[in-house]
Amino acid sequence: MAEQRILSPAKPEAGRLRTALKLLWADKPATVAAVFLLVIVLCAVFGPMLLEQVSSRQNLRGRNAPPFDLAKGWLLILGGDQLGRPLLARIVVAASNTMAIAAGAVLASMLIGSALGLCAGYSRGRAGDLIPRLADVIMSFPSLLLAVIVLYMLEPSVGNIILVLAITRIPVYLRTTRAEVLEVRERMFVQAALVMGASTPRIIFRHIMPMILPTILTIATLDFAFVMLAESSLSFLGIGIQPPEVTWGLMVAQGRPYLTTAWWLSFWPGLVIILTTLSLNLLSNWMRIALDPTQRWRLEMGGRKNV
Known part of the structure; x- marks a missing residue:
């Protein structure tokens, strides 16, 4: 009996994970995107520990080395930059800063924005009218222009x-979040919890939050790609990460003067940015379907056909 009590909580989690993997496998483009993003995350976590010294080691004899020249070593398979540093190692190391900036910005904006949206949506007083004005003030400035000025x-x-x-x-x-809460708070189960004397925090976090969380996560996945492109744009303009730190956008900017003679300096980091953004969009589309009970049957039917 003791063993059953210990193992029983893990069974639902294992079942949910197995179901999620089956739904992911039913969408082949999303599966490829998830594998690619997993590789990028592994590069961001372990890349600096393994290749940081190699990525900053200069070799003037290998300046602008062309790609696919295996005679110079596998690290130069994508070519070398203007100082002879291997592009492959620099792309792997740059994933750390690029992912850290995108993840940090998305997490911070999601937590702050969702908390304010919950307060604005559930509150029927002055806070419900004042908090949305904050969003209007921020949105009155173009986001990229505001970032450039700051x-x-x-x-x-x-x-x-x-x-x-x-x-x-x-x-x-x-x-x-505010729009979702305004709709959910009028549903019958929320009104029933309110009549039964449930506290405001319990109603928000127990009844409302699980209903709007899938939408927030889907938006966060899409926003991750947008923030990554915004960081790349800032680095390309010269006001992002500064050398000796490196990001994919900075690598594209550094290769701009050599586009006619060494196109690979900007092409490979730009290609990684495109593939990462595309993968995030594909995964976001899969999450939107998988988290929607009315649309999930498409993935379930696809999984049964594959079996």
Whole structure:
């Protein structure tokens, strides 16, 4: 009996994971996207530990080395940059800063925006009218222009870039969460919990939050791609991460003067940005279907056909 009590909580979690994997396998493009993103995450976590010294080692004899020349070593399979540093190693190491900035900005904006949206949506008083005006104020400035102005005044460090990008994305989560809460709070199960004397925090986190969480997660997946592109744009303009730190956008900017003679300096990091963004969009589309009970049957039927 003791063993059953210990093992029983793990069975539902294992079943949910198995179901999620089956639904993912039913969507082949989303499966490929998930595998690619897993590789990118592994590069971001372990890349600096394994290849940081190699990525910064200069070799002037290998300046602008062409790609696919295996005679110079497997690290130069994608070519070398203007200082002879291997592009493959630099792309792997740059994944750490790029993913850290995108993840930090999305997480901060999601937490702050969702919390404000919950308060604005559930509150029937003055807070419900004042908080949405904050989103209107932020959205009145173009997000990229606001980031450019702030980063010109502040030091373009990782923390400042995360802060600026997070501020510009708060209205997305605030307005979406508020709209979802305004609709959910009028449903019968919320009214029943209110009549039975449930407290406001219990109603919000126990009854409302599980209903709107799938929408927030889907938006966060799409927003991750947008923030990554915004960071790449800032680095391309020269106000993002500064050398000796490196991101994919900075690598594209550094290769711009050599586009006519060494196109691979900008092509490979740009290709990684495109593939990562595409993978996030495919995974977001899969999440939207998998988390919607009215649409999930498409994946379930696809999984049965494959079996």
